[in-house]
Amino acid sequence: VNADRVAAFDAAVAADERIEPRDWMPDAYRATLVRQMAQHAHSEIIGMQPEANWITRAPSLRRKAILMAKVQDEAGHGLYLYSAAETLGTSREELLDKLHAGRQRYSSIFNYPTLTWADVGAIGWLVDGAAITNQVPLCRCSYGPYARAMVRICKEESFHQRQGYELLLALSRGTEAQHAMAQDAVNRWWWPSLMMFGPPDDASSHSEQSMAWKIKRHSNDELRRRFVDICVPQAEALGLELPDPDIRWNEELGRHDFGAIDWAEFQAVLKGNGPCNEQRITQRRTAHEEGAWVRDAAAAYAAKHAPAQSS
Ligand code: ACO
Numbered sequence: 536v537n538a539d540r541v542a543a544f545d546a547a548v549a550a551d552e553r554i555e556p557r558d559w560m561p562d563a564y565r566a567t568l569v570r571q572m573a574q575h576a577h578s579e580i581i582g583m584q585p586e587a588n589w590i591t592r593a594p595s596l597r598r599k600a601i602l603m604a605k606v607q608d609e610a611g612h613g614l615y616l617y618s619a620a621e622t623l624g625t626s627r628e629e630l631l632d633k634l635h636a637g638r639q640r641y642s643s644i645f646n647y648p649t650l651t652w653a654d655v656g657a658i659g660w661l662v663d664g665a666a667i668t669n670q671v672p673l674c675r676c677s678y679g680p681y682a683r684a685m686v687r688i689c690k691e692e693s694f695h696q697r698q699g700y701e702l703l704l705a706l707s708r709g710t711e712a713q714h715a716m717a718q719d720a721v722n723r724w725w726w727p728s729l730m731m732f733g734p735p736d737d738a739s740s741h742s743e744q745s746m747a748w749k750i751k752r753h754s755n756d757e758l759r760r761r762f763v764d765i766c767v768p769q770a771e772a773l774g775l776e777l778p779d780p781d782i783r784w785n786e787e788l789g790r791h792d793f794g795a796i797d798w799a800e801f802q803a804v805l806k807g808n809g810p811c812n813e814q815r816i817t818q819r820r821t822a823h824e825e826g827a828w829v830r831d832a833a834a835a836y837a838a839k840h841a842p843a844q845s846s
Pocket residue numbers: 570571574575576578579582640641642643644662663666669670730731732733734738739740741742745751755805
């Protein structure tokens with residue numbers, strides 16, 4: 536490899552400049568971005584399923600309209616991210632094929648079921664809250680197209696987080712049964728939400744290199760701690776409890792201590808053995824197959840209306 540190109544890449548990263556699609560980049564940097572961005576895009580697309588489960592049963596027209604808009608936003612996020620990944624020379628078809636073949640991951644969190652309406656609130660508050668905590672620093676990612684896609688995604692995620700919080704607040708202040716339903720949802724989503732940040736730092740295979748390349752700006756544990764600190768006062772305001780008796784303020788460190796995460800559960804979900812892995816991927820494959828006619832029709836239409844090629 537041309538030493539000048541390597542030096543130019545290293546200097547751009549060191550100076551906090553953005554790497555753009557036409558710039559030279561190390562193969563491993565490209566591969567890491569494709570892996571992370573594909574996983575991120577797949578998470579948005581698979582993440583539509585647990586919430587879509589409640590669209591037909593939303594308790595009012597207002598809640599239904601909000602939930603439909605939110606699920607459509609997730610589809611949009613997936614599409615921006617696939618487009619951003621295409622700038623690295625990989626096609627959307629290729630990434631989707633890898634997802635369907637189980638060769639690329641999506642976030643562990645979407646392998647849990649949405650058992651009650653309150654789960655829609657808990658997903659907004661906790662899952663989208665965790666996503667924002669992880670994604671705001673990605674707006675400063677060294678790869679330009681990914682960083683720019685994250686700006687709009689984070690704005691929309693903030694709206695999602697607030698709608699979840701407001702939904703849970705309404706339930707928490709509602710009847711005794713509604714309050715209990717909200718608490719049950721928080722009990723079930725809290726620990727999986729903490730797992731979204733990835734394995735602990737000493738078990739995170741990619742963190743060190745990704746941080747050196749400024750793809751990641753903070754470690755998994757650092758962001759997880761930040762999230763716990765954000766949630767503790769919010770839970771109090773909601774009148775709900777976080778299901779962890781070990782959460783307490785650590786004066787010396789200026790942050791909350793919290794209990795041990797069940798990493799065996801996380802590993803089981805990553806291996807495909809979570810409560811809904813099978814269902815999620817089957818539904819995704821079916822949706823893809825059933826949508827084949829739409830892709831064919833769109834391609835035929837585009838070909839028909841393409842300006843004639845001059846030879
Ligand atoms: N779910 C599934 N897989 C995960 C998760 C998770 N929550 N966390 C880590 N992993 C995987 C990694 O992909 C990696 O897999 P591999 O070894 O097969 O490549 C392995 O576990 C080891 O983890 P790390 O080395 O820590 O991986 P990485 O540096 O990529 O950090 C993280 C993981 C923090 C999730 C990072 O990829 C990231 O910030 N991604 C962008 C955000 C994102 O994808 N959000 C999706 C959910 S949010 C939403 O869609 C609403």
